[in-house]
Amino acid sequence: MRPVPWRPPLWLGARMRRAVGAGAAVAAGALAAGWPYWRGEPAAAAVTLACCGGFAVAGGLLAAGRSGRRTGTAFVVAAAAWAVTWSAAWNAGAGPAVSVFAQSVFFTAIGIGVLMYPGGRLEGLAARAWAGAAVVIMVGGQAVLCAFSRPAWNGFAADVPWPAVAPDFAAFQAVQRGMTALAALLAGALVIILVGRLPRIGPLDRALTVPVAATVTIGVTGALVFQGTLITDGVTLGDVLRVYLFQGICATTVPLAFLGTALRSRVAELTVAERMQRLTDPVSVENVRDALRSVLRDDSLELWLWADGGYVDTAGRRVGASPGGAPGRWRHEVRTSGGAPLATVDVDVSLRDHEALVEAALIAGGRALETARLEAAAQANLELARAARERLVRVQAAERERLAADLQRSAQQRLRTLEEMLVRLEAAAADPPAREQARVCRRELAEAVAELDDLARGVHPAILADGGLAPAMEMVAARTGAPVRLDIPARRFPRDVESTLYFALCEALTNAVKHAGAASIELSVRPGPDEIVAEVRDDGAGGAAPSPRGGLAGLTDRVRALRGDVAVHSPPGEGTRVTITLPAPGRD
Numbered sequence: 329m330r331p332v333p334w335r336p337p338l339w340l341g342a343r344m345r346r347a348v349g350a351g352a353a354v355a356a357g358a359l360a361a362g363w364p365y366w367r368g369e370p371a372a373a374a375v376t377l378a379c380c381g382g383f384a385v386a387g388g389l390l391a392a393g394r395s396g397r398r399t400g401t402a403f404v405v406a407a408a409a410w411a412v413t414w415s416a417a418w419n420a421g422a423g424p425a426v427s428v429f430a431q432s433v434f435f436t437a438i439g440i441g442v443l444m445y446p447g448g449r450l451e452g453l454a455a456r457a458w459a460g461a462a463v464v465i466m467v468g469g470q471a472v473l474c475a476f477s478r479p480a481w482n483g484f485a486a487d488v489p490w491p492a493v494a495p496d497f498a499a500f501q502a503v504q505r506g507m508t509a510l511a512a513l514l515a516g517a518l519v520i521i522l523v524g525r526l527p528r529i530g531p532l533d534r535a536l537t538v539p540v541a542a543t544v545t546i547g548v549t550g551a552l553v554f555q556g557t558l559i560t561d562g563v564t565l566g567d568v569l570r571v572y573l574f575q576g577i578c579a580t581t582v583p584l585a586f587l588g589t590a591l592r593s594r595v596a597e598l599t600v601a602e603r604m605q606r607l608t609d610p611v612s613v614e615n616v617r618d619a620l621r622s623v624l625r626d627d628s629l630e631l632w633l634w635a636d637g638g639y640v641d642t643a644g645r646r647v648g649a650s651p652g653g654a655p656g657r658w659r660h661e662v663r664t665s666g667g668a669p670l671a672t673v674d675v676d677v678s679l680r681d682h683e684a685l686v687e688a689a690l691i692a693g694g695r696a697l698e699t700a701r702l703e704a705a706a707q708a709n710l711e712l713a714r715a716a717r718e719r720l721v722r723v724q725a726a727e728r729e730r731l732a733a734d735l736q737r738s739a740q741q742r743l744r745t746l747e748e749m750l751v752r753l754e755a756a757a758a759d760p761p762a763r764e765q766a767r768v769c770r771r772e773l774a775e776a777v778a779e780l781d782d783l784a785r786g787v788h789p790a791i792l793a794d795g796g797l798a799p800a801m802e803m804v805a806a807r808t809g810a811p812v813r814l815d816i817p818a819r820r821f822p823r824d825v826e827s828t829l830y831f832a833l834c835e836a837l838t839n840a841v842k843h844a845g846a847a848s849i850e851l852s853v854r855p856g857p858d859e860i861v862a863e864v865r866d867d868g869a870g871g872a873a874p875s876p877r878g879g880l881a882g883l884t885d886r887v888r889a890l891r892g893d894v895a896v897h898s899p900p901g902e903g904t905r906v907t908i909t910l911p912a913p914g915r916d
Contacts, residue, residue: 347388355381362414383407386583398448402441432466530678531625815852844868872898
């Protein structure tokens with residue numbers, strides 16, 4: 329039998345192998361650099377090599393990921409610098425001088441790596457200023473410290489090469505204290521910068537920043553506490569190496585916090601299918617949108633679905649989904665397996681750094697999106713029908729107003745002129761039968777003019793066009809067979825809104841008097857920022873129920889044509905309340 333070639337397990341992919349290789353290389357470097365110390369401290373060696381290698385592995389995984397690549401690279405550099413720091417253990421040659429500067433690079437690289445997450449750059453003046461200050465204080469300050477000291481004052485052999493310029497023990501200790509204080513300020517400033525980002529970043533990034541800020545606070549505080557133990561007389565090499573050990577352990581918590589949160593994000597990607605399936609049941613456009621908002625933690629997410637050659641929103645209205653989007657927003661297009669447009673999501677721009685999670689959520693919701701698209705297409709067709717009906721109502725309102733105006737300007741004016749001529753004819757007629765005939769004709773003509781006035785008012789009363797809803801309803805209330813108390817603002821509304829409210833309220837008043845036998849009626853109109861609410865209350869018999877061909881059904885159809893609604897509350901014996909709701913002008 330031919331031997332089966334060995335294949336690595338799925339979890340040990342190329343990225344993991346590279347990260348483990350980097351960790352092994354750094355751990356090997358630390359082992360070689362600190363060998364004189366590790367021979368007598370096997371427990372410290374095991375802990376340090378595990379932390380140092382784990383530091384590099386965490387950085388390597390971050391560097392190979394979709395986000396945080398430069399942060400991962402900075403952590404790998406920090407791990408390598410930590411390994412070099414242990415060259416002090418040889419206590420000979422350039423090792424001690426190199427180790428103190430490697431320690432400064434170690435802390436500086438960690439801080440810059442934290443600030444570069446997740447975009448891979450130092451965003452904002454504060455972050456760039458911190459990076460510059462860290463280089464000056466940690467590296468430049470270490471150079472000043474060496475210039476005022478001798479190697480023995482730092483715990484090293486007196487004969488090792490050392491960049492001393494003007495050794496002065498008092499100045500050396502003053503610089504030590506100053507560097508410790510400045511390092512503490514740097515640590516505090518780093519935490520402040522991280523916390524200050526919270527209001528400006530998305531919830532997904534916020535979930536990472538909070539534990540990292542807490543970890544930086546604890547880790548750096550511990551490192552500074554141990555560093556303070558070296559500001560004494562008689563420091564030995566063993567003291568220095570123990571400080572290196574504890575500082576490294578404290579600092580290792582930072583990449584581990586990043587790695588833990590990255591793993592949490594990966595788990596979220598793997599479980600998104602189950603969450604999307606649960607949140608989209610039953611499938612509807614609104615449920616799919618709300619599920620995406622929940623999974624991606626973005627309440628501002630908008631979902632547009634492809635229907636009939638264009639995008640529509642959850643209400644079926646056409647939208648212009650351009651590829652770019654507004655500032656601070658990111659639009660991501662979803663296509664079917666055949667390459668046809670399916671949907672577009674408009675999300676906060678911070679989610680661009682979590683594109684893998686966005687893709688996973690959209691793929692998991694693929695079937696739901698397909699179903700929702702069919703619903704959106706039907707909703708879009710319904711929206712077109714509503715829009716056509718709304719336009720028809722507006723045209724009818726304008727035509728009624730025009731017809732009423734024509735009646736008043738032409739037919740009524742001519743009839744009134746003819747009536748005046750009959751008055752003059754009656755006065756001029758000498759023959760009594762002729763005078764009587766003229767009087768009869770004038771009376772019939774006056775009745776015709778009155779009927780034409782009623783017709784014009786029924787088509788569109790002139791007072792509604794000239795004065796608005798309030799005076800028009802005052803005139804109607806005066807002719808109603810029951811006392812009507814009005815509460816209507818004097819403001820004007822658009823023509824179609826006034827016409828719809830006028831005829832709907834007239835129908836409600838007629839029903840209250842004619843069918844309910846009301847003794848008193850209250851009528852109110854309350855305009856608001858989002859809707860206009862009109863209400864007619866009576867103390868009649870109650871028990872009103874809209875019939876398919878009744879007045880209330882016609883009232884409802886007229887109101888719904890403008891995307892409004894009519895509610896009737898009419899318990900038997902307790903009167904009737906008709907509530908008419910219309911969208912405020914300028915709103916759907």
